[in-house]
Amino acid sequence: MATSIPLSTETFVGAPNGMGRYVPQHELADTEAYSLFDITLNNAGFVRRRGPLTETAVGTGNTSARVIGLARTQAPDATEQVVKLNRTTAPAGALRGVVNATMNFAWPYTPGVSPYELFDSKDALLGGALIGTASDTSLNPANAAIGFWHGAAKDNVGATTLASSFVRGATTISLSAGGTSFCAGHFIFNVSGQLVGTVKSVAGNVLTLRNPALVSGATSVTAKAVRGIVPRVSAGRITTGTTSTQVNGGSTKFSAQGLAAGTWDLYTPDYTWIGTVSSVTSDIQLTLAANAAVALLNSEYIAIQTSADHTLLTSGPPTVGWLNASFAGHQFYAKQNVLCFSDTTDREAVDLTADGNTIIFSADPVRALVAAETAIVTITENEGYALTGAVGTTPDRWRGERIYDDGTICGMTAVSYQGGCIWAGKRGIWYWNGSTPVNVAAKLGDDYRTYVKGATRAWGMVVNNHYFCFIEDGASGVFSKTKGVTTTNSGRWTIVINLANGVCSMFSNVELRGTVDMPSSVGAGTAQGTIFAASTSEPASRVFDGMTLFTDSGNDAFTCDGGPGAGPDFYVETKKYDGKDPQRLKLWKMFLLHWLLTSSNGNDTLNLDTVPGLNTVGATATTSFPVVSSFTDKRIKFMKRSQFLSLRLWQSSSSITRVTLGPWALALKYKRPGRV
Numbered sequence: 001m002a003t004s005i006p007l008s009t010e011t012f013v014g015a016p017n018g019m020g021r022y023v024p025q026h027e028l029a030d031t032e033a034y035s036l037f038d039i040t041l042n043n044a045g046f047v048r049r050r051g052p053l054t055e056t057a058v059g060t061g062n063t064s065a066r067v068i069g070l071a072r073t074q075a076p077d078a079t080e081q082v083v084k085l086n087r088t089t090a091p092a093g094a095l096r097g098v099v100n101a102t103m104n105f106a107w108p109y110t111p112g113v114s115p116y117e118l119f120d121s122k123d124a125l126l127g128g129a130l131i132g133t134a135s136d137t138s139l140n141p142a143n144a145a146i147g148f149w150h151g152a153a154k155d156n157v158g159a160t161t162l163a164s165s166f167v168r169g170a171t172t173i174s175l176s177a178g179g180t181s182f183c184a185g186h187f188i189f190n191v192s193g194q195l196v197g198t199v200k201s202v203a204g205n206v207l208t209l210r211n212p213a214l215v216s217g218a219t220s221v222t223a224k225a226v227r228g229i230v231p232r233v234s235a236g237r238i239t240t241g242t243t244s245t246q247v248n249g250g251s252t253k254f255s256a257q258g259l260a261a262g263t264w265d266l267y268t269p270d271y272t273w274i275g276t277v278s279s280v281t282s283d284i285q286l287t288l289a290a291n292a293a294v295a296l297l298n299s300e301y302i303a304i305q306t307s308a309d310h311t312l313l314t315s316g317p318p319t320v321g322w323l324n325a326s327f328a329g330h331q332f333y334a335k336q337n338v339l340c341f342s343d344t345t346d347r348e349a350v351d352l353t354a355d356g357n358t359i360i361f362s363a364d365p366v367r368a369l370v371a372a373e374t375a376i377v378t379i380t381e382n383e384g385y386a387l388t389g390a391v392g393t394t395p396d397r398w399r400g401e402r403i404y405d406d407g408t409i410c411g412m413t414a415v416s417y418q419g420g421c422i423w424a425g426k427r428g429i430w431y432w433n434g435s436t437p438v439n440v441a442a443k444l445g446d447d448y449r450t451y452v453k454g455a456t457r458a459w460g461m462v463v464n465n466h467y468f469c470f471i472e473d474g475a476s477g478v479f480s481k482t483k484g485v486t487t488t489n490s491g492r493w494t495i496v497i498n499l500a501n502g503v504c505s506m507f508s509n510v511e512l513r514g515t516v517d518m519p520s521s522v523g524a525g526t527a528q529g530t531i532f533a534a535s536t537s538e539p540a541s542r543v544f545d546g547m548t549l550f551t552d553s554g555n556d557a558f559t560c561d562g563g564p565g566a567g568p569d570f571y572v573e574t575k576k577y578d579g580k581d582p583q584r585l586k587l588w589k590m591f592l593l594h595w596l597l598t599s600s601n602g603n604d605t606l607n608l609d610t611v612p613g614l615n616t617v618g619a620t621a622t623t624s625f626p627v628v629s630s631f632t633d634k635r636i637k638f639m640k641r642s643q644f645l646s647l648r649l650w651q652s653s654s655s656i657t658r659v660t661l662g663p664w665a666l667a668l669k670y671k672r673p674g675r676v
Contacts, residue, residue, distance in 0.1 A: 007589065010579065011665040014047040015572070018503030022445030026576035026614060026644050032443075034575055034646065036505040037481055038568035040550055042464070042498055047661040049570045050507060051551030053558055055542050056531055066561065067533040067541035069119030069412070070514035073129035075151030076200040076210050077184035082516055083149065084533050084541065085133065087116045107133070107147070107226070117457060119412060119514065120323050122371075124148065125331040125347040128185075131226070132322035137456050139365040141335055144322035150198050152185035152225035159191075163205065165218035168273050171209050173221060179205035187227045187310070190217035195227070195310050211271040215306055227310045231319050233257045233303035234349035235356070238266070240274065240292040247275075249284040250298065256283055256353045263307035269300050269345045277303070302346050320350055323411070325369040327376040328390040334366035339378055339387070341395070361385040361400055368411030373419030374434055382407040384423070384432065404430060404437045409452050413460035413469055417499065424458055424469050429497065440467065440497050443504050451478040451491075461515035462499070463530045463546035470494040470512035472562075479506055481571045483650045484609060484620040492562035509567035510549070511535060511560035535561045553598070553658040570651040570659045576614060576644040577666055585671040588612070588640040591647060594633045594662035595625055601655040602627055608649060612642035624652070631662060
C-alpha cells in the first residue's frame with residue numbers, strides 16, 4: 001500500500017530584514033526579500049505600502065522649472081522662511097518663498113554655459129543661510145556661486161526715495177513711501193551701491209536695521225534678498241586712540257590681506273565705526289583718514305571693504321567657494337580642494353593668505369561639507385576626511401584625518417544624522433559617527449555599485465529615522481519590477497534605508513530634489529518636520545511633507561519627471577524559497593496570505609506570480625487577492641514542481657489606496673529523496 005506524502009508548510013512574517021541583493025536570490029535569509037518597491041518596513045510584522053506624495057500646505061509656490069534644492073532660515077523678525085532654487089538656463093533660476101509665497105526674485109548669478117547642477121545650503125554663523133550653486137560637475141570655480149540670504153520673503157526693491165538722509169551708525173531709515181515693498185531680511189544698499197545693513201523690521205515707511213548702518217546714505221536706497229560674500233578682515237588685534245590717526249596691530253595682516261586697495265572701514269565687532277583707512281604702512285600699521293572715533297586697546301575689530309561689489313555673484317566667482325558649513329563657532333567654506341574658515345566674530349572674516357585660515361586635505365575638489373557633533377566632515381569624489389579636535393579649541397590644535405577611502409557620487413547626498421554624517425559613495429552609503437564608517441546599504445550588494453556607477457546628480461534626506469537617496473541618473477535595469485510578462489526598468493529609483501536596523505527598500509515616483517527641517521514653532525496651516533521638493537510633470541515643481549510617506553493610505557497626487565505614472569506602486573519579489581532542502585524536488589501547492597487591500601475601484605486585486613526554479617520568468621495565478629476592508633486570510637492554489645520557488649505580489653491598478661501584508665505561508669510536498 002502506497003504511503004502518502006504529507007503536506008508541509010513554511011510560514012514567514014513578512015520580510016523584516018528588507019531587500020537583499022548581497023547574495024544570490026536563493027541564498028537570502030527567510031526574513032529577506034529580493035525586491036521591495038514602495039514599501040515601508042518600520043512596523044514590525046507588516047509589509048506596508050508607502051504613503052502618498054501629497055503637496056504640503058507650504059508648497060503652494062509652484063515654479064516654472066525643475067527645483068534643485070531647498071533652503072530654510074529664520075528672518076530677523078523670527079518668521080520661518082523657505083525658498084527653492086530652480087534648475088534652469090540663463091537668465092537664471094528663481095528663488096520662491098514657500099511659507100509666505102510672495103517672493104520670486106532671480107538668483108543673482110548666471111553660469112556661463114549650463115544650468116545649475118548642484119546645490120548646497122546651510123545655516124550661516126550668526127543667522128541667515130548661505131546658498132551655493134555649481135553649474136558643472138567639475139566644480140570649476142568660474143561656474144560656482146554662493147549667496148547670503150537672511151530670510152527676505154519679498155522680491156528685490158528698486159530705488160526708493162528717502163524722507164531724510166541717514167548717517168553711519170543709524171539704526172533706522174525713513175522712506176517717503178514704499179515701505180510695504182521691504183521686509184525683514186532685506187539687505188539695504190545706498191545710492192553708491194554700498195552695503196548699509198540688514199532690515200530687522202518694517203513699520204510703515206520706517207526700516208529698522210539689525211545693526212548700526214555701515215555707511216551713510218542720501219537720495220535713495222535699494223534692497224536685495226540675496227547678496228554676495230565679500231571676505232572681511234579681522235586677523236589679530238588693534239590699538240588706537242581718539243586723538244590719533246594711527247592704528248597699530250598685533251598679529252595683523254593689513255598689507256597681506258589687501259587693505260591698501262579699495263575703500264576699507266574699520267569697525268568694532270558690534271559694528272561701531274572706528275574710521276576709514278587712508279593708507280597702509282605694513283601688516284601691523286595703517287593710517288586713518290581722521291582721528292579714530294573710539295579708543296581701543298588690543299581689541300578685536302572687523303575691516304569691511306565698503307567699496308566692494310556685494311553683487312559679486314553676477315560678476316565673477318566667489319573667493320571663498322560655494323560649499324559651506326558652520327562648526328565650532330566658525331564659518332567654513334570650500335573652493336576646489338581648499339577648505340577655509342572664518343573668525344568667530346564674523347561669518348565673512350576669512351584670512352585667505354598663504355599662512356591664513358586654510359586647510360588642504362587632498363588634491364581632489366571638495367564635494368560636500370557636513371558639520372557633525374565632533375568634527376566637520378569633508379568629502380571628495382574618492383575619500384572622506386574629518387577635521388577633529390575643533391570643539392572648544394583653537395585652530396592651531398585642529399587636526400585632519402582620513403575617515404574612509406570612498407567619497408561621494410554627489411555632494412547633495414551628504415546629510416548630518418545623530419551627531420554624524422551620511423553620504424552616498426561609489427561602493428556604499430556610509431554612516432560615520434566618529435569611528436569607522438558603516439555601509440548602511442550593504443544589503444544591496446553589487447547591485448548598488450552597478451546602479452550608481454555613472455551617477456552624477458543625487459539628493460539625500462532623513463525623515464522618520466529613514467535615509468532617502470534619490471539618484472537621477474542611475475543605471476537602468478539594475479532594479480526592476482516584473483509583473484506577469486511586463487518588466488519596468490528605470491534608473492530613477494529612490495533608495496530608502498531604515499537607519500534603526502539597516503532595512504532597505506526602493507521607492508518609485510519620489511524624485512527628491514532638496515529638503516529642509518521645519519521647527520515645531522511653525523504655525524498651523526504650514527508645515528512642521530521635514531519637507532522635501534520634487535519636480536512633478538516638468539516644468540512644475542512641488543513641495544511635500546516627508547511624514548506622509550509613512551502613512552498607510554492614499555495615492556500620489558503628482559507624477560514626477562521620470563516616473564511612468566503616479567504611485568505608490570506596491571511590488572514584492574520574495575527570495576527563492578527552498579523548503580530547507582535546496583536539492584530535493586518539491587511540489588509547491590499553495591500560497592496563504594493574511595492581507596488588507598482597499599481601493600476606489602472594487603474590482604482591483606493584489607496579483608500573484610509564481611517563479612519556479614532559479615529562473616526569472618514567472619506566471620500570473622488565475623486567482624488573486626481581492627479588495628477587503630479588514631484583514632483576511634486566503635489561499636491561492638497552484639502546482640509547481642521545482643527545487644526552488646519565488647513569488648511576486650503586485651497591485652493590479654493605480655486606484656488601489658492601501659496595501660498591508662501580514663504573515664504568509666507556502667504549502668508544499670517533498671518528493672521522494674533522489675527524485676529529480
